[in-house]
Amino acid sequence: MSVSINDPELRAVADKVLNGERLSFDDGVLLDERADLHLLGQLANTVRERKNGNFAYYNTNIHLNPTNVCVYRCRFCAFRADLKDEKAYTFTDDMLRDRVLEGRAAGATEIHVVGGLHHKKSFDWYLNVVRVIHETCPEIHIKAWTPVEISWFSFITRKPVRWILEQLVEAGLGSMPGGGAEIFDEQVRRQICEHKADSDVWFDVHRTAHELGLRSNATMLYGHIEKARHRIDHLIRLRTLQDETSGFQTFIPLAFHPENTELSEIPKADGVFDLRMVALSRLMLDNFDHIKAYWIMLGEQTAQVALGYGADDIDGTVVHELIYHDAGAKTPEGMTVEQLHRLIREAGRIPVERDTLYRKVIRNGREWTVGEPLTAVRA
Numbered sequence: 314m315s316v317s318i319n320d321p322e323l324r325a326v327a328d329k330v331l332n333g334e335r336l337s338f339d340d341g342v343l344l345d346e347r348a349d350l351h352l353l354g355q356l357a358n359t360v361r362e363r364k365n366g367n368f369a370y371y372n373t374n375i376h377l378n379p380t381n382v383c384v385y386r387c388r389f390c391a392f393r394a395d396l397k398d399e400k401a402y403t404f405t406d407d408m409l410r411d412r413v414l415e416g417r418a419a420g421a422t423e424i425h426v427v428g429g430l431h432h433k434k435s436f437d438w439y440l441n442v443v444r445v446i447h448e449t450c451p452e453i454h455i456k457a458w459t460p461v462e463i464s465w466f467s468f469i470t471r472k473p474v475r476w477i478l479e480q481l482v483e484a485g486l487g488s489m490p491g492g493g494a495e496i497f498d499e500q501v502r503r504q505i506c507e508h509k510a511d512s513d514v515w516f517d518v519h520r521t522a523h524e525l526g527l528r529s530n531a532t533m534l535y536g537h538i539e540k541a542r543h544r545i546d547h548l549i550r551l552r553t554l555q556d557e558t559s560g561f562q563t564f565i566p567l568a569f570h571p572e573n574t575e576l577s578e579i580p581k582a583d584g585v586f587d588l589r590m591v592a593l594s595r596l597m598l599d600n601f602d603h604i605k606a607y608w609i610m611l612g613e614q615t616a617q618v619a620l621g622y623g624a625d626d627i628d629g630t631v632v633h634e635l636i637y638h639d640a641g642a643k644t645p646e647g648m649t650v651e652q653l654h655r656l657i658r659e660a661g662r663i664p665v666e667r668d669t670l671y672r673k674v675i676r677n678g679r680e681w682t683v684g685e686p687l688t689a690v691r692a
């Protein structure tokens with residue numbers, strides 16, 4: 314690939330990308346502040362195709378938010394509720410079973426579980442959520458609880474994070490999602506989510522999970538009060554832990570949705586900003602295999618275009634997403650496999666169904682088995 318660039322500093326960074334060299338903090342800030350979308354996209358697409366060829370991955374999954382009651386009051390959150398709010402809800406065991414059976418009937422290979430930190434629920438209640446799901450449908454992979462929840466469990470039980478994770482794994486936990494990362498910069502974090510787990514805790518929980526053999530994802534919330542230097546710092550902190558553990562699978566850049574939040578005066582990130590973040594993530598996170606364009610958050614069209622701007626994964630059928638919809642997302646609450654295929658094919662990519670651990674799913678209707686790992690699909 315050849316790129317025509319007049320700015321000598323940008324040219325030097327582009328050459329590093331083309332030569333497969335790691336980008337520094339300064340390189341990242343320069344790209345974030347000065348590179349146009351076209352250049353970012355061209356460079357990120359080169360890296361994306363080096364890593365994942367022409368494939369675009371998706372999964373068949375279902376979301377579950379067992380409660381929206383939360384002790385915290387993150388300023389960007391439209392999902393949480395107080396105990397006595399009209400919109401407050403908490404799942405019973407029967408509701409959990411119904412949701413899992415619905416997922417199984419739809420052929421889901423994964424259930425994604427996150428929610429609020431309920432004032433009155435003990436760790437056993439959260440443990441039971443995992444256990445009930447696992448006992449109802451052991452073949453569905455449970456990806457559950459962010460470090461925010463895990464550190465809350467550790468706080469209320471006075472037990473170490475490792476012990477909490479071991480209990481959850483025994484109950485059926487398969488991996489961890491990437492949420493709760495927001496922005497790691499301590500000053501920004503204090504302004505948008507003062508009380509919840511800080512960045513050191515976030516990293517400690519993921520490090521411990523990786524040491525126990527769990528894989529996890531990572532996210533970044535952009536488009537609120539953060540600046541380029543905070544975004545690049547965030548990505549480099551993730552890259553550093555990945556060098557240490559190799560436990561992360563996918564990075565998901567998440568746009569802040571202002572509607573119904575305390576920060577509703579901030580305009581929502583536009584499509585150009587979204588694509589820039591996908592591309593920058595791909596360029597900075599050289600040791601992450603996958604960058605996800607989360608269609609629920611981006612919208613179907615931007616997610617589709619993102620497959621040419623560094624993303625190789627589009628998440629899944631989802632079903633029952635609440636968190637972004639409470640904050641005004643206009644996307645549907647789920648998509649069929651056929652719709653996902655069409656979206657990926659129209660973007661010029663080849664759809665491949667993966668399970669949570671990025672193994673190829675071999676499907677016969679709603680029945681499925683796991684095939685070769687995706688490195689073999691790529692070959």
Ligand code: SF4
Binds near residue numbers: 385461506
């Ligand atoms: S983002 Fe999570 S921790 Fe923060 S208020 Fe919302 S539900 Fe609670």
